[in-house]
Every structure is written in structure tokens, then in C-alpha cells.
Amino acid sequence: MLTYIAKRVIYTLPIMLGVAIVCFLLVHIAPGDPLVSVLPPDASEQLRQQMMALYGFDRPYAEQFLKWLGRALGGDLGTSIRTNRPVVAEVGKAVSNTLMLAALATVIGFVLGSLFGFVAGSFRDTWIDKVASAISVTGVSVPHYWLGMVLVIIFSAQLGWLPPTGAGPGGSDNWVWDWAHIRHMILPAVTMSVIPMGIIARTVRALVAEILSQEFIAGLKAKGMSAFGIFRHVVKNAAPTALAVMGIQLGYLLGGSILIETVFSWPGTGLLLNDAIFQRDLPLLQGTILVLACFFVVLNLIVDVVQTAIDPRIARS
């Protein structure tokens, strides 16, 4: 087990390096001058040269990359051009907001998805299966940013039950665990949960159907085991894969929250990315993407390790 973890961690290192290279290159595939948002359009050539030297853009790419990587490893992702604050501070606050939203969405998605998937798999090819499968295919097909708008129309515009945007009363982005704040979280979290719900339902349905068709289940039934006993066996066999899918989904939600955060103006990494892109704040863009991608890589690592701890057969294959 320990060798497996060590191997898996070592395998992750070159991936991390690759991810850092891609993030670094993002600034350089951007069209035009990397200084375009810093300099006034009528800046003199001399000022431009000075700024290039100040930001280090006049050095060779390899040198720039190593310097940037060294600083990033030390926790310095540069300064946001827009706010003049350290990128790390901006990203840190946003990450915690997004993480909260994504975690709640994953929990909702997992509970509903497992329920629908389990019911569908247990009553395979009956009308119950058809209804549950229809719900899950809807979950993976619905454009979630549109669903968010529809929910706002229903619950904010028409019924007036829940606030349409923001993370707290008066547009505050300092999270407090009270009803005034939690109300703001309901619509975005429900919207976000639709995708993992659909994917987990599909996975669980296939898992349950497969486990139920195996011989040991027939054996247990023949021995006279109760329906609840069979249920326990199915859950035990399906859980590792279902949990792994849930972990990966959390990662996708963290990275893919931009559309939903834009709809609900949720002050997380997605909204930050949106600002960074449209105000051409390249250090902020680079830093946010690096942090999110690293989160995703580490999450994948954790999922693999936990899955192997539960089911050691995986390490051998």
C-alpha cells in the first residue's frame, strides 16, 4: 500500500510540472503584448521597455518560467493588475467560497444520484427504471447555466422566495453561517448539483445492475438472506466506485463553476476568472487556473489512494 502511494505521488510530480508549464504558457498565447492592460495605449517605447524589464518579460522563456515557478512554489503568484493585491489573497478567498458551493452541490448530487441510480438499477427495465434514468439523462443534458436562469425566474422573480445573486445580504462576500447567507447558497448549489446527480445516477445504476446479476447474489438469496442483507452487499460493492466518481465530480465542479458563478454572481473562483479574462488581468488568470488545476490533480490523487485503501485489488491491476 505504501509503495503504491509513493508511486502514485511520484507519478503526480511530472503532471504538476506540466500543469505549471501550461499555466505559464497561457499568458504567452494571449494575443498582443502581455503588458497591454498595464500600459496606456500611447506609452512610449522607452517606458514599454522599462516595464518589460520590470516584469521580466524581456528574459528568455525558460528563465521566466523557472523564476515564476520558484516564486509560485514559495506561495507568490504575483500581483493582480486590476486590484494591485497579491493574487494569492484574491484566489484564497474565492477558492473557499467556491469550495463551499461545490461541496454542497456534490453532497446533494451524490445523495439524489445514488438514490435514483440505486432505484433504477434495482428495478431494471421497469417503468421505475425508465423514470429514474430519464431524470439522470436530463441531469447530464441540461445546460446548467440556463437551469440557473430558470430557477432564478421561478424562485426569485416570480415567487420571491430566494435571492437571485450574491453570497450574502447587501452583496457581502464574507461568509457567515446564518440563514441570510445560506439562502443565497440554495439556488446556485441546487443548479450545480444537477450534473453530478446525473453522472452518479448513471454510474450507480450500472454498478447496481451488474452486482445484482452476479452469482454470489443468487447464492445469498438461495441461502435465504433478507432483502436488507442483499442491499448491504450491493452497497458495499458499489460504494468504492461511486465515491471515486463523487470525488472526481467535486474537482470538475471546482474547475467548472465559472458558468454558474456568472449567473448567480457568486464571489468564487469562477467570477474571479471571469473578471480576470475580461479585464485582461493575466497574472490573476494564470494564478487562479494554476490553483484550480493543482486542486484537481491532488483530488485525483486522493481519490485514487482512498479507493485503493478500500479495495486493494485496484493497485494490482
Next chain:
Amino acid sequence: MVQAVAPAMIDDATIERSPGYWSTVWRRFRRDPVAMIALGVIVLLILIAILAPYIAPHDPFRGATLRRLRPPGTPGYLLGTDELGRDMLSRLIYGARLSLFMGVTPVFLALFIGSAIGVTAGYVGGIVNTLLMRTIDIIFAFPSVLLAIALSGAMGAGIVNGLISLTIVFIPPIARIAESVTTSVRSLDYVEAARASGAGALSIVRKHVLGNVLGPIFVYAMSLIAVSMILASGLSFLGLGVRPPEPEWGLMLNTLRTALYTQPMLCALPGIMIFITSISFNLLTDGLRSAMDIKA
């Protein structure tokens, strides 16, 4: 004598020949009503996109400030008018062109490039495999939505940049499947036999490797179209893909957000189109998968 017998034998052989793989798949697929309806909807959407100039009742670009944001059901404007007074129905019809193009093209580009990478890596093996597949792993290490948005965000808005970013996002999963199938096929006995009997690398790849790889990859790529539709329209929704005044469903959803409170039905319309397209592709893929007996 021999020549006299031969035609009769050929006839017999033709009669008893078992139906081909694809005709069996089609026969099974035809019996699946849900999949057939999904296929019908997709064909209809493609026809709408092609015939847009003939069926759209109005010019999708011409607006009028006097008839802005009319609700669906307004005489002469069946689905109402948008925030610039342009006919919604016509814009939704014309929108099928760009929306389908932006959703489907990246998947086919990625299918082509990803299979080429995967088959090369799998067939050549060794250092080439390591180099190609580790690079693919790095792209795969990004959450797909994040990578698509990061790339088009860095490159700037536009149709071409949107297509490039989405293609890059879809290459890794396709390349991985192609690589694993190719690697497993390469060492099969009959491929060894073909190689021993002097078949060149290209003809082995064409006949034996592609013959095995294309089926599963094609089905997988079909399932990506649903994701791609949502993502491509999502890029336009954020202001990163198609730019105004072009009609595109994601972009229409974005510009109509201002009318969320005044004309809610109107704002919901473009999203319904994206939803219908995406769910049809998902149901089509499900049907194809069970007809081809491929596990998800």
C-alpha cells in the same frame, strides 16, 4: 464444368451470408423508439440549420426599437422579439447553424487528431508512446470546463479560438481510448500473423487497428457532442465564443438576461434549444451503445 457450377455456388453463398456488423447494429437500433426519436430530432435540427433562409419568417439581424421584448405569441412574431426587437423564431432557427457547428466541429476535429495520436502511440509504443501519452495526461489533468475557458479566455473571444479550445479539451479522452485499444490489438495473434506474412505497418493499422478502434471511439465521440454543445454555448454565454450580433443560442441566452424579470418566457427559449439538442445526442448515444453492445 467448374465454371458451370460456380454461379450457383455464389448465389447460395449470398443467400446464407450472415448480415454484416453495421446492419445488425442498425436493425437493433431501429427497434429502440427513444433512440429513433432522438435521431429524428437531430436530423430535423440539421435540416432547420440548412434550410434556415427558407423557413425563417424574418431577417434575424433586423431589429426595431419600437417592438423590443415582445412576449411569445405576438402577431407576426410567433416567439416574440429580443432585446433589440429582432424576431426570436428567426434567430432561434438561424442560431441552429452556429450552435450546431460550434458544438459538433470540435468533437470531429478531436476525433481525428485524438485517434491519430492514440493509434500512433499505441502502435509505435516505446518512447513515442511515453512522450505522447504523458503530454495527453497533462492536458487531461485540467478540469475540462476550466481548460476550455482558460484557453479561449487567454486567446480572446471568437469562433475560431472557441473551436480550438474545445478541440484541445476533447483530444485527451479520445487519444486515451484509441491508445489502449490499439495497444491491446497490436499483440493479438492475427495481427502478429499479418505482420509475419509481410503486411506493412500502414495496412495493418488501416485494416486491423482502425477496424477495432473506430467503433468504440465513434460512440464515445458521439457522447461528447452533448457535452460539447453545452460547453460551446457556455463559452458564447460568457462572451468568449460567438460574438454579437450573430445568432447563437448561448449568446442569445446571455444578451436576454437583462429581460429576466420582464420577459421570463422569452429568456428561457434559447436554453430550451440547447437542452433539446444535447439530450437528443445523449439519447442517441445511449441507443447506439446498446445496439453496438458497448459498455459505458
